[in-house]
Amino acid sequence: MSDKTLSRKDAIDSVWKLADSIDFCFLITWDGERQRARPLSARPDRDENRIYFLIGVEGEKDDQIAKFPTVSLAFADVRSHDYLALTGQAEVTNDREKIRELWSGADRAFxxxxxxxxIRLLSVTPEDAELWLGPNRLIAGAKMLGAALTGAKADFGENVKVDHL
Structure with missing residues (x-):
């Protein structure tokens, strides 16, 4: 992976674009001894600088977030080899108006x-991000084959860190 640098603006744009396009991510919480990862459907809102989730009130995540509000979100688009890891501050609320605003037909599955x-609202305010922007699957395969044949290292795209979103 190369260490090419996007402009800060382009990197932030890419963070929000990836979060919006990938949909499901892993929410990683901490309980004081170990991490716990859960897949959730993300609802990013760049204008509010928040990533929202509708979650059930049951489970340990609410207590973990109340005690340790710093969480990580991990997004992956394996077809294009794009990946995004976010760290931010989480909060669980019972904001019924926002829950109704975010509700979609897919939520009827739950x-x-x-x-x-x-239903509860989980809000994550992103603080830092790291993204890897890769080529699509066809290009990645060609680069891997070329690297294997020549012995060269394959360049799989850009890796960018963004502090203080």
Whole structure:
């Protein structure tokens, strides 16, 4: 992977574009002894500088976030070899208005409707990010083959760190 540098603006644009296009990510919490990862559907809102999730009230994640609000989000688009890791501050609330605003038909797989009392809103305010922008699968395969044949190292795209989103 190369260490080419995008401009700060382009890097931030890429962070939000990836978070918006990938949809599902892993939420990684800490319980004081170990990490726990859970797949969740992300609802990024760049204008609010938040990534929202609808979550169930049950489970240990609420207590973990209350005690250790720094979380990580890991997004992966394996077809294009694009990856995004975010660190930020999380908060779980019962903001019924925002829950109704974010509700979609896909949420019926988990709850009857947006007014289900067991739905909570998880908000993550991103602080730092690292992204890897790679070529699509066809190009990546060609680069791997070329590297294998020539013995050269394959260049799989850009790796960028963004502090203080």
């Amino acid at each position: 709850w009857d409707d947006a007014d289900d009392p067991s």
